[in-house]
Amino acid sequence: MDPAKPSQELLRSLTDEHVLRALMRHRLLTRAELSTETGISKPTAGESVRRLTEAGLVVDTGRRTPGGRGRGRVGSYYSLAPDVGTALAVSIAPEGVVAECHNAYGDLMARAQEPLGRPARPDDVTAALARAVDRVRQLAGEQPEAGTIHESPSNGVDPSIRPASPGPKPRLAVVSAADPVDRQTGRLLQLPDAPFLLGEIDPVAVLAGRVDGPVHVDNDVNWAAEAEWAAAPVDDFAYVYLDEGLGCAIVSDGEVRRGHRGVAGEVAHLITVGPGGRAMPLIEVFGELGLRCAGSTAIDVGRVLEERPPAVVTAVGGLIAALATLIDPEMVVIGGRWGMQLIDRIDQEVACSPRPVPVRAAKVQHEPALAGARTDALHRLRELIVGR
Amino acid sequence: MDPAKPSQELLRSLTDEHVLRALMRHRLLTRAELSTETGISKPTAGESVRRLTEAGLVVDTGRRTPGGRGRGRVGSYYSLAPDVGTALAVSIAPEGVVAECHNAYGDLMARAQEPLGRPARPDDVTAALARAVDRVRQLAGEQPEAGTIHESPSNGVDPSIRPASPGPKPRLAVVSAADPVDRQTGRLLQLPDAPFLLGEIDPVAVLAGRVDGPVHVDNDVNWAAEAEWAAAPVDDFAYVYLDEGLGCAIVSDGEVRRGHRGVAGEVAHLITVGPGGRAMPLIEVFGELGLRCAGSTAIDVGRVLEERPPAVVTAVGGLIAALATLIDPEMVVIGGRWGMQLIDRIDQEVACSPRPVPVRAAKVQHEPALAGARTDALHRLRELIVGR
DNA sequence: CATTCTAGTCAAGGCTCTTGCCTGGAAAGG
DNA sequence: CCTTTCCAGGCAAGAGCCTTGACTAGAATG
Structure with a gap:
């Protein structure tokens, strides 16, 4: 049966989904703004915020509406909770491995690069992948709390302050690999006469312990096409x-x-x-x-x-x-x-x-495969958060 | 914004959709059976039947639960209204034109065939298409009322009893043509070196006045694949x-x-x-x-x-x-x-x-293109009825 | 200090769904 | 024939969700 079963609970979850998506788009909203943004009535929106706050998905940031905005009563700004999770986007290419961690707003939280020797040996690739992901988790753990607005961090995060915590695991990973990928297993496949630059690697196995959720692997050209589609x-x-x-x-x-x-x-x-x-x-x-x-x-x-x-x-x-x-x-x-x-x-x-x-x-010239993987990772993270 | 806006009306329409789909599957159901079939509570199902009856989509067939079924109170059997509409599936091939009319249950209401000379001239094809569709509407108009169960009518409907009414127009048509079809316009396209057996025909124009809704045209091989997919x-x-x-x-x-x-x-x-x-x-x-x-x-x-x-x-x-x-x-x-x-x-x-x-x-051997068009026409008719 | 404006809440009302009970009528069984 | 059993359908109560409209609290404006 295709359409969802009608129930009051369905309505409620739909309301919550609208509120969460509005917060993903605008990061900081008062209850009144949420109401106009979603088209949902004020009391309903307020109730949804109460529920979501209780569930830990949304937080009161403590910030209040700025004085310049108007005369009325001050409002409380809400945003997604900092621990709604992050998404990992990874690119594996002959030049090296790049791993990026993004929050639900699409902010880059951290980035790590690992070069590869040429020709790349499978063991080296696997090790570089593990190092890049560990490093990016480390860096993401050092980030200031999400939820407070901050600049997109550059690569030059000072590595001297190193807290013991490696940061929480990302909730999913999307991996791009410069070789054919088996759709079922996510492993790199050697095909007759197809380019095989990286070796027989199993990114799912490497990431299983480092990610708290699904790992999606696909060919780099497919991701580049995804990025191209997003651009045009x-x-x-x-x-x-x-x-x-x-x-x-x-x-x-x-x-x-x-x-x-x-x-x-x-x-x-x-x-x-x-x-x-x-x-x-x-x-x-x-x-x-x-x-x-x-x-x-x-x-x-x-x-x-x-x-x-x-x-x-x-x-x-x-x-x-x-x-x-x-x-x-x-x-x-x-x-x-x-x-x-x-x-x-x-x-x-x-x-x-x-x-x-x-x-x-191609319109997307800079790291096209990583761009596509990033878009997809962000999309999947958001779906995960709204509970689809 | 992808997900539907939460509202009470959404719930109601979802309930109605469930009820209509259950009736499409089972053709004859009491309110109690509808309730168990859809998982919706009895009062809600009953209320939906009341609404749909008022809207003219559902009718009380007058039949009551048969004695053999149990001891309890007799129930009223409801079914889709006979005028919820029909779907037309048409195949245009060098051998001839076949038109079929189906109701929302998938029953064949009428069928008409028009042979074509070889080689087929475009004007002849257009005329044969018009004749087949007119004929099938005529035959469908002579059918006993839908809603009362009847045998799938064979081709041999006696043409001597011919009421004046040509039968109501189908609510949509799905056309298969043995030539490339332009996706935007539905016209047959001549491509360099592609087979072109039928000529430059515009089925949408021919059917526009004969169908009370959209006309979808596609290549016969695509429809055959659709039928093959349905079979396996x-x-x-x-x-x-x-x-x-x-x-x-x-x-x-x-x-x-x-x-x-x-x-x-x-x-x-x-x-x-x-x-x-x-x-x-x-x-x-x-x-x-x-x-x-x-x-x-x-x-x-x-x-x-x-x-x-x-x-x-x-x-x-x-x-x-x-x-x-x-x-x-x-x-x-x-x-x-x-x-x-x-x-x-x-x-x-x-x-x-x-x-x-x-x-x-191929598993589907008998009129594969028509079978695919039929499946699609039925699917579209049902979507139309539930109001998607 | 009165006015104006706005965020958030409250109250009332309307709908929709569900559970549980009741009723009317038919078959089954003695 | 009368009682029992069973079931479709309806009614009543209740809970939940959403909306409108009014109200309140608090801040800026003049």
């Missing part, structure tokens, strides 16, 4: 990532579609047009042209950018044509180092194809 | 249709994904492996092998089945490999005449590919 919501598009590895994310009807195992868009083995018009898997085009790094599956980005071989553009054109026929996107977004550099050539190639699609460069 | 719910699969035309439907996360224009899965121009290992569009493989009907874009099914050329199987393997990489389906379902006949060959081909996917034949 287009319901149907494909995100093609062209760098050391080849990736692709598919957004249909406003959501990233991951497929059964979670490896939708692992395009390395897609059959496309190779040199001389022969049909061959996309990744083999690079092999034929001698553009793969020795002893690894990675593409030699420097050489691609030097030589800019037309055969590569043709091969990418074949990939985009396949996307156009199977997915019917409104546009194709190109990310990754050599993809963005060659975007004009790719655009020309696609424009002459029988099913042309607009091609444009 | 698999969240992620692809439906490949291999007949005169080449089609493909994509189901991700339990929904058919149509893409931006609605032409996701129009695979005729997908680049695959052609004869001699050359890369070429799928449909051109048939051109190269001389397997297309003269003077049309259609594939000569008879010749394909006679010759069973390995090159065709290889080309289809390339299509499925592309689906596997881009969509990551749990399985691929094969439909269409020659596709089903060659399924073993296709399965072998896919099994040796680097990303093998289980391949199986």
Whole structure:
């Protein structure tokens, strides 16, 4: 049965949800402001605040309405309780591991980075992941209490004052990994001819003891597409990532579609047009042209950018044509180092194809995968708090 | 703001929705049965029945609880009002037009078929569509009242008794067409090298005056996939249709994904492996092998089945490999005449590919597109009745 | 110091839901 | 035939949630 059972309790929980969401948007509100903000009547809003305060989700900040605002009676500002919890967003890439901790308002509470040697060995990655997460918990524990307004903390938090407490565990984690991810288990998967830069890692196992709730892992390109969608919501598009590895994310009807195992868009083995018009898997085009790094599956980005071989553009054109026929996107977004550099050539190639699609460069340039993971982590944290 | 605003009216409408849905499932219920069925208390259920009766959505059938059931007081059986409306499901294919009218229980009220000449001319198709819909409305108007239980009527309704009334207009229509459909306008679209069997038809325009509500048009393969999903719910699969035309439907996360224009899965121009290992569009493989009907874009099914050329199987393997990489389906379902006949060959081909996917034949064999359209029409009618 | 304005509370009223009891009527059983 | 058993439906009481409207307390304005 789809619709919720009608009951008075349902109404009450809906009211509480509205109040909590209003506080997430505005961080500091009086009961009267909550009432106008949510459209709920004053007594009901006040009652909800009483309930939520009792439950420990909301606190009276002690602050009162500033004198400048008007003449009336002073009001009490309420906000989310500082212990409603935080969300962890983690990015695992060949360059290193980045972990961020955010509160329910989306404030960055702490951030930690751990570099990785190249090539990264699986054990090193796992250790770096653990260190980054431990460090970010440590830093978050040193933060001034949430609930009082403070500047988004920069990285330069003084590490000399180090209280014993490592800070409370985040209530969930969202992890981005620069490799295919198994949708069921969250483990990194080695696929034939797909890039495999990090090794067989199990982020869920590493984070299980460090997070007090669910751990969601997905491929970095999927998260980048999520960030791209947040920046410019287009319901149907494909995100093609062209760098050391080849990736692709598919957004249909406003959501990233991951497929059964979670490896939708692992395009390395897609059959496309190779040199001389022969049909061959996309990744083999690079092999034929001698553009793969020795002893690894990675593409030699420097050489691609030097030589800019037309055969590569043709091969990418074949990939985009396949996307156009199977997915019917409104546009194709190109990310990754050599993809963005060659975007004009790719655009020309696609424009002459029988099913042309607009091609444009990714808008989110700075840490796109982490940005997507962060957005998702924040969304999930909020859902958790309102009790969905 | 996502969650509904809490109000007493919300509770009431939720109760009414539960009652209506229970009546849709069970067609005939007393107030006491409604109460136990929905989990709502007796007085509340009774009050809802009173409201809905007053609103004309529910009627007292006059029938009373049968003696055999127990000793207690007799109860009144309620059911949906006979005029809550009907849904129209229409299939337009080269073989002809089929129109069906269903009530909210899913009973077939009437059915009409109109053959088409081959090749079908657009004007003929439009006229046949109009005739089929008019005829089905006529037949539905002759039906005994809904609400009293009756057998699913067979096709052989005596046309001699013909009352003047053409029957009320259906509240919505869902149309399947054997050609690409524009998602925004519902018109049939001619794409380069895609099969175009019916011509430039605008079903929305034809049905606008004949239906008292929205008209939804989509490609027949998408509807077939919908029916396949209803028969065996698999969240992620692809439906490949291999007949005169080449089609493909994509189901991700339990929904058919149509893409931006609605032409996701129009695979005729997908680049695959052609004869001699050359890369070429799928449909051109048939051109190269001389397997297309003269003077049309259609594939000569008879010749394909006679010759069973390995090159065709290889080309289809390339299509499925592309689906596997881009969509990551749990399985691929094969439909269409020659596709089903060659399924073993296709399965072998896919099994040796680097990303093998289980391949199986379509389970819904009888009018699959109409079955999907019917399911969807029924679902939409019910949503309309409960007032979503 | 009176006025004006506003946050928060109180009181009344309306709805909706639930529990529990009662009633009328039919079958079952002696 | 009369009593018992059983059940659909209705009634009454009660609790909970939301709303309107009035009231109160407290601060700034003039």
